[in-house]
Amino acid sequence: MIERSPRADAARVIVVGAGPAGASLALLLARRGIDTVLIERHADLEREFRGEGVQPSGLVCLEQMGLCDDVAALPQTRLRRTVFGFRRGRDGPLRIVEVPALEDGGPGIRLIAQPALLRMLCARAAEHPSFHLRMGVGVRGLLRDDGGRVRGVRLDGGEELRAALVIATDGRHSIVRKRLGIEIDQVEQSFDVVWARARLEGPLVVPDQAYVEYLPEGGFASVFPAPAGGHQIGVIIRKGVFSDLRRSGDLPELRWLHGRVSKGMWEMLERAREQLHDPVLLDVICGQAPTWSAPGVLLLGDAAHPMSPVGGQGINMALRDAVIAANHLVPVLLEPGCSPAELDAVLGAIEAERRPEITAIQALQTRRARGLRARGWLMLRLMSAILRVRPLLRLLLRQRAPFGRGQVQVRLRV
Ligand SMILES: Cc1cc2nc3c(=O)[nH]c(=O)nc-3n(C[C@H](O)[C@H](O)[C@H](O)COP(=O)(O)OP(=O)(O)OC[C@H]3O[C@@H](n4cnc5c(N)ncnc54)[C@H](O)[C@@H]3O)c2cc1C
Missing domain, CATH: 3.30.9.30 (D-Amino Acid Oxidase; Chain A, domain 2)
Structure with missing residues (x-):
């Protein structure tokens, strides 16, 4: 793994957490020349229990990032x-x-080894001099200015890093979210x-x-x-x-x-x-933060909206968050005189664009969790019969497939 040290106080953006959301967003920012520091508290990306189900809704994001060949080369199984x-x-x-x-409904569900996916995203990002990876050190706290605006992070061991924007992609138990005092509104599981x-x-x-x-x-x-x-x-x-x-x-x-x-x-x-x-x-958690940002900081992926495991949605929603965040952030961050107020306005726009899909998918996850318990066998028998004998109905079911294709169109524009 290539590791580069950032210049102190030089980063435009600090991304906390190298999961699917953080690694893909860091790549999208760094390849547009935006100085980006990605911080991952683990010394490697090898953790054994990570989600592996990548749906068409997540694959399309990787394709739009130009990573088709890289993804094809990863260890994977088509379900x-x-x-x-x-x-x-x-x-x-x-x-x-x-x-x-x-x-x-197209490329189909693939199980992709998540450590290999994350290594690939970090390796692609490391091809750009504006990318800096810090592994094996966690973020412990936030730096704020006199007005309370977040200006950077404090690492384990006390080192301080400053940036114009901190993006928290540090997962369901996000430290950054806790430091902001934001709690998840949970849907009871x-x-x-x-x-x-x-x-x-x-x-x-x-x-x-x-x-x-x-x-x-x-x-x-x-x-x-x-x-x-x-x-x-x-x-x-x-x-x-x-x-x-x-x-x-x-x-x-x-x-x-x-x-x-x-x-x-x-x-x-x-x-x-x-x-x-x-x-x-x-420990299954499903819900959303009441707000995904504060001045100088944005929450994304599970840090903003921990997903239920039903329907294997977490990685896919994380990748889709990264695409939409990059669409909004890149133009502003490339502007030479971009003010904190302009940057903060964009954070609200990212949340406004992503929240409806997350709300819809989480509602569906909750309904499916109930439905499977109550009438699983009959439902599945019926579905199985339909899928086998009626190609037209089968096509209709595919086209509705909200878990597979997502609820909205996501297109990378930067
Ligand atoms: C067992 C299991 C099975 C799952 N199955 C699926 C599935 O099949 N399909 C699917 O789509 N989703 C699945 N999920 C959910 C999916 O893994 C998550 O929703 C998804 O990984 C969220 O991505 P993320 O980038 O937001 O956060 P995460 O993947 O959680 O990444 C957060 C990263 O931040 C790092 N971090 C945390 N705190 C700090 C800190 N203080 N400083 C620095 N770094 C920090 C963590 O080490 C981690 O690398 C599963 C989850 C689990 C646990």
């Missing part, structure tokens, strides 16, 4: 179908419904997700399909092929019960699933036991 397994009661036979990839990773083998897991098995007492266990190899296993649990599971000692190796998942699924997990050590919790 062609999801297989759902149902049982009536713990001992009932496993009934299977196969649903073709619903959101597939009823579930959390336990994640594990292992290489699974068996008839339920084939390379281009996801497998989702409903548990008789509620929730489901899902298996997705991980593009970098092996599988990601996500189990939906009732919100808040993770600590009970940990206390019970049944969390390692997903032992509490014994007797809850089908025989076939359990045997598959048993065979992978050696690799199934410490599942992690995804």
Whole structure:
């Protein structure tokens, strides 16, 4: 990874957090010659549990950035179908419904190794002398002038960096947002997700399909092929019960699933036991900050609007935020005499353009989370039948696919 040090006090923009939102926006700004410092608290981009589902709505942004060939070269899997397994009661036979990839209205859903995606974005940005990457150091606080305007950041260890604009893309637990005193207005969620990773083998897991098995007492266990190899296993649990599971000692190796998942699924997990050590919790949060900016600072991606995992939307919304932010920011930041007031006006415009899509997608995520619980099997049987036998209806469903294509047109103009 290329690492360059910024000149103190020289940055036009500081971007906090090298997730999909921060890395892509830093690239878009730096390649237009805007001095940009990207700060990532981890020393590398290798974290294991990151979202990997990139939809057409996110792919189109990467294409508009001119990254088609780079994306094609990343480790990835195209998801062609999801297989759902149902049982009536713990001992009932496993009934299977196969649903073709619903959101597939073009390039289709791809699972792309997120560390590789982020490395690629940073490597492309590093081709520009205006890009500076600081890794392994976190932002701890904000610098303000006498009028309260944010003028930069304070790093762990006390170093101070100044800039005309700070962009917080530091994720769902954003430190910058906390320092601004902004709290997320959360939509109440009823579930959390336990994640594990292992290489699974068996008839339920084939390379281009996801497998989702409903548990008789509620929730489901899902298996997705991980593009970098092996599988990601996500189990939906009732919100808040993770600590009970940990206390019970049944969390390692997903032992509490014994007797809850089908025989076939359990045997598959048993065979992978050696690799199934410490599942992690995804504490599901969904909502938006009441405002996405303050003088001198802009929140984007999960920092502004943490997404529910339903429908794999987070990366895609983060990329779309970056495109719209670049459209607004580049012209202003390239203006030699751009005033703080002009810059702040643009921050409001970015929020105004992005908020409607985020609101609509989060509402849909909430509805889908309810719908799947209440009438999953019947709905999916019906959908599966329609998708198989009626090409016209299938086409209509594709065209509506709001999870796949997004709710609005996003076009990179800079
Ligand atoms: C297990 C899991 C599965 C998911 N599955 C999907 C999926 O399939 N599809 C999908 O689209 N979304 C998925 N998501 C959601 C998706 O990963 C997020 O919505 C998306 O990554 C948000 O991007 P972001 O750039 O806003 O923030 P993040 O990806 O969270 O990146 C924030 C970055 O900021 C850094 N950071 C944090 N604090 C500081 C600090 N103080 N100083 C410096 N750096 C800091 C972090 O280290 C991180 O690199 C999933 C999430 C999880 C956890």
